Amino acid sequence: xxxxxxxxxxxxxxxxxxxxxxxxxxxxxxxxxxxxxxxxxxxxxxxxxxxxxxxxxxxxxxxxxxxxxxxxxxxxxxxxxxxxxxxxxxxxxxxxxxxxxxxxxxxxxxxxxxxxxxxxxxxxxxxxxxxxxxxxxxxxxxxxxxxxxxxxxxxxxxxxxxxxxxxxxxxxxxxxxxxxxxxxxxxxxxxxxxxxxxxxxxxxxxxxxxxxxxxxxxxxxxxxxxxxxxxxxxxxxxxxxxxxxxxxxxxxxxxxxxxxxxxxxxxxxxxxxxxxxxxxxxxxxxxxxxxxxxxxxxxxxxxxxxxxxxxxxxxxxxxxxxxxxxxxxxxxxxxxxxxxxxxxxxxxxxxxxxxxxxxxxxxxxxxxxxxxxxxxxxxxxxxxxxxxxxxxxxxxxxxxxxxxxxxxx
Numbered sequence: 001x002x003x004x005x006x007x008x009x010x011x012x013x014x015x016x017x018x019x020x021x022x023x024x025x026x027x028x029x030x031x032x033x034x035x036x037x038x039x040x041x042x043x044x045x046x047x048x049x050x051x052x053x054x055x056x057x058x059x060x061x062x063x064x065x066x067x068x069x070x071x072x073x074x075x076x077x078x079x080x081x082x083x084x085x086x087x088x089x090x091x092x093x094x095x096x097x098x099x100x101x102x103x104x105x106x107x108x109x110x111x112x113x114x115x116x117x118x119x120x121x122x123x124x125x126x127x128x129x130x131x132x133x134x135x136x137x138x139x140x141x142x143x144x145x146x147x148x149x150x151x152x153x154x155x156x157x158x159x160x161x162x163x164x165x166x167x168x169x170x171x172x173x174x175x176x177x178x179x180x181x182x183x184x185x186x187x188x189x190x191x192x193x194x195x196x197x198x199x200x201x202x203x204x205x206x207x208x209x210x211x212x213x214x215x216x217x218x219x220x221x222x223x224x225x226x227x228x229x230x231x232x233x234x235x236x237x238x239x240x241x242x243x244x245x246x247x248x249x250x251x252x253x254x255x256x257x258x259x260x261x262x263x264x265x266x267x268x269x270x271x272x273x274x275x276x277x278x279x280x281x282x283x284x285x286x287x288x289x290x291x292x293x294x295x296x297x298x299x300x301x302x303x304x305x306x307x308x309x310x311x312x313x314x315x316x317x318x319x320x321x322x323x324x325x326x327x328x329x330x331x332x333x334x335x336x337x338x339x340x341x342x343x344x345x346x347x348x349x350x351x352x353x354x355x356x357x358x359x360x361x362x363x364x365x366x367x368x369x370x371x372x373x374x375x376x377x378x379x380x381x382x383x384x385x386x387x388x389x390x391x392x393x394x395x396x397x398x399x400x401x402x403x404x405x406x407x408x409x
Contacts (some may be wrong), residue, residue, distance in 0.1 A: 002174050004087065005084075005087050005088045005091050005163070008083055008084050008085075008087060008088060008361075009034050009037050009038050009083075009088055010038065011075075011083050011088065012030075012031065012036060012083045012085075013074060014031045014034070015031060015112075016105065018030055018031050019072040019073065019074055019386065020069045020070070020072050020073050020082075020083070020085060021069070022072060023067075023068045023069050023071060023072030023275055024068050024069045024386070024388045025068065025167075025384075025386045025389075026051060026052060026053045026059075026386050026389050026390040026393070027052070027390075028049065028052055028056070028069065028089070029048060029052065030069060030085055032048060032084075033045050033048055033049055033085075033088070033089070033092070033322060034085070034088060035300075036048065037088060038091060042092060042095060042096075043095075043096065043099065044098065045092050046092045046093060046095060046096025047096065049089060049092055049093050050093065050096055050100060052265070053386070053389050054113050054122065054123050054126050054127075054389070055119050055122070055123065055385055056089060056093040056387045057090070057093035057094050057096075057097045057161060057164075057369065057387045058119070058148060058157060058161060058385055059089075059385055059389070060086050060087075060089035060090035060093055060094075061086075061156065062152060062156060062157055062384070062385055063086065063384065063385070063386050064276040064278065064279075064384065065084075065085070065086045065275055065278070066276065066278050067277075068277060068386070069086070070082040070083070070084060070085060070086065070248055070347060071084075071336075081209050081253060097161075097164055097168070097381050098164065098172070098388075100168060100177055101324060102129075102130070102168065102171045102172045103130075104129055104130050104131070104132055104172065104173070104314050105130065105132035106132055107132050107134070108131065108132035108403075110132075110133045110134070110197045110198075110403045111133065111134045111135075111136075111195055111196045111197055112124075112125075112128050112133045112134070112135045112136070112196060112197065112199075112200065112399065113135075113136055113138065113196040113199045113200070114128075114135060114136070114137045114138065114190045114197075114199075114200045114202065115137075115138050115182045115188075115199065115200065115201050115202065115344070116137075116138075116139065116140075116146060116203040116204060116376075116378075117137050117139040117141075117144035117145065117146060117176065117202075117379075118145065118146020118147055118148065118202055118204050118376065118388070119146060119147065119148065119202075119376065119385045119388045119389055119392070120202035120204075120375050120376030120377070120378075120389070120391065120392040120393075120395075121137060121139075121146065121200065121376075122137075122144065122165055122169065122386040123200035123388070123389050123392040123393060123396065124200045124202060124375070124392050124395060124396045124399070125137050125169060125172070125174045125273075126168070126169070126172055126174070127384070127392075127393065127396035127397075128396055128399065128400070129172040129173065129174050130172070131186045131400055133400075133403075134175075135172075135174045135175065135194075136174070136175040136177060137169070137174060137175065137176045137177065138177050138180045138182050138186070139176060139177065139178045139179075139346060140179070140180065140181040140182075140203075141178065141179070142178050142179055143162060143166075143178065144162060144165065144166050144169070144178070145162035145165070146202075146204055147377075147385070148161060148162050148165075148385075149162045149255035150228065150229045151228055151229075151248075151251075152223065152228075152251065153227060153228065153231075153251050153254065153258075155254070155258065156251070178402075181343070182344065183341075183343035183344045183346070183347045183348075183388070184343065184347075187347045187348065188347070188348045188351070188369070188372060189348065189349075190343065192371065197371070197372060197403050197407065198371050198372070198399045198402060198403055199372045199373070200373050200374065200375070200395060200396075200399065201344060201359065201367070201372065201373070201374040201378055202374070202375060202376045202388075202392065203340060203341065203344065203378050204340065204376060204377040204378055205338040205339055205340045205358075205377040205378060205381060205382045206225060206338060206340070206341055207225075207338060207339050207340065207341045207342075207357075208223035208224065208225045208226060208334065208336075208338055209336050209337045209338060209339060210334075211243065211296055211334055211336060213296055213297060213298050213299065214298040214299070215239075215299030215300060215332075216257075216296045216299065216320055216334065218300075218301070218332075220237075220299075220301065220330065220331050220332065221299055221331070221332045221333070221334065222234055222331065222332075222333045222334070223333070223334050223335075224242070224244070224248045224251075224252045224333050224334060224335035225233065225248065225335075225338050227255075227333055228251060228252065228255065231255050231258075231259050232259065234331075235260075235331075236256050236259065236260065236261050236330065236331040236333075237261065237329075237330025237331050238260070238261060238262045238263060238330055239261065239262070239263045239265075239328060239329045239330050239331075240253070240256045240261045240263065240264045240265070240325045240329055240330065240331045240332075240333060241265055241266065241267060241303055241327055241329035241331070241332045241333070242256075242264060242266045242267065242288075242332075242333050242335055243267055243296055243304065243305050243332065243333070243334045243335060243336060244266075244267075244268070244334065244335035244336040244337070245266055245268035245272075245273045245275055245290065246274045246275050246335060246336075246337065246403045247264050247272055247274075247275045247276060247279050247350050248335045248338075248382075249275065249335035250266070250275045250279040250280065250282070250283040250288075250343050251279075252333050252335055253283050253286070253288035254282065254283055254286045254288065256331075256333070257287055257288065258288055261331075263289075264287070264288040264289070265288070265289045265290075265291055265308065265327070265329070266283070266288055266289065266291065267291050267294040267296070267304070268290065268291070268292045268293070268294065269293070269294065269295055269296075269309065269317070270292065270293065270309060270316075270317045271292045271293065271311070271315050273290065273292075292309075293308055293309035293311065293317070294306040294307075294308065294309070294325075294327075295308075295309060295320050296308045297324060297377065299332050300326075300336070302326060302328055302329070303326065303327050303328050303329030303330075303332060303405065304327050304329065304332050305324045305325065305326055305327070306320070306324070306325045306327060307320040307323070307324065307325070308320065308323070308325060309321075327339050336384060337381075338358050338377075338382045339356060339357040339358075339381075340353070340358060340359070340377070340378045342357060345357075348369060348372075349369075350368055350369045351367055351368060351369050351372065352367075352368040356381065358378065358379055358380070358381055359374045359378050359379050361373070361374055361375075361379055364394075364398035364401070364402070365379070365391070365394055365399075366398065366402070367396035369404075370407070371402065373386065373395045373398060373399050373402075374395070375391035375392040375395035376388035376391055376392055379391065
């Protein structure tokens with residue numbers, strides 16, 4: 001691996017206007033990182049990555065590199081293989097994650113509550129602790145990580161990364177209160193009452209969307225986001241049908257094949273697959289099959305029933321057949337996107353969400369409640385780790401501005 005990434009680093013042209021950096025949602029300074037790497041200044045390169053993106057070690061493994069940094073590499077325009085920055089980033093950030101010496105500004109006297117310990121919450125907690133704030137993270141689960149712990153399969157992201165981030169939060173003197181669901185016994189109003197100057201909501205999009213078809217309540221049916229939390233607790237049998245064709249569907253199909261299933265079929269309504277091409281290719285390599293043009297009608301004991309799509313010459317769906325087609329499956333897993341849970345909206349006067357359940361925020365990431373900010377999937381919908389980080393960085397900066405201004409927006 002070391003020889004490979006050294007060769008890759010030497011291939012980088014150090015473009016003055018790096019398209020790779022422009023293609024990265026969090027604007028990773030890729031040419032500068034590679035320059036430091038080539039000069040063997042590993043700690044400096046790792047520090048630059050971490051400062052720009054505290055989740056760099058995770059993003060190097062789970063990002064859609066083909067559509068972002070590597071997909072925008074100038075070599076692509078020349079018909080050559082792009083510089084595989086993800087491998088360089090993974091090497092550097094993995095080393096640096098255990099070398100981080102957390103230094104914070106002098107105590108500011110400001111107290112911040114962070115609700116949710118996923119990528120957005122961890123990013124905000126670290127950035128505000130670095131600025132001298134006293135930070136407490138409230139997490140509904142027993143472990144931090146959010147999607148890192150309960151949504152991304154361990155074969156894509158080893159669980160050891162979550163442990164390392166917990167050690168990092170401890171080093172930053174961030175207090176973590178697990179097994180605490182804000183919106184149930186505790187409300188946001190209680191946090192404000194108890195002296196927190198600002199509150200950050202980073203609770204993600206953890207509620208599965210329903211199909212709205214008969215059979216969803218059957219014993220042999222799961223929702224993808226629920227299944228991925230603890231696959232070993234969910235017997236699936238030998239044949240599994242996966243409804244939906246996004247990245248969660250790919251993760252589910254690959255996971256069931258690692259937990260006893262002999263056959264996994266992914267059913268897409270059209271020929272448009274929303275999952276990243278890398279994930280599609282890995283899913284097919286693992287042995288799953290993707291079947292296009294299937295409109296789910298219901299789910300029975302023997303599996304899902306579909307109508308077949310009718311396509312025009314351009315491959316667009318123009319209708320569906322009248323005949324119902326039975327697909328045989330022991331288990332059906334529904335993966336048709338997620339939305340945020342609504343308990344915070346229901347228990348916080350003035351906190352508003354849109355028709356998709358996403359929290360409404362202004363350009364500074366502040367919600368409709370003064371002093372309460374939000375970022376990540378709870379605002380953006382189910383996107384990626386790197387998008388959550390970019391959004392959370394903006395929220396952290398706005399929170400500092402808000403507190404420095406004495407709470408005046």
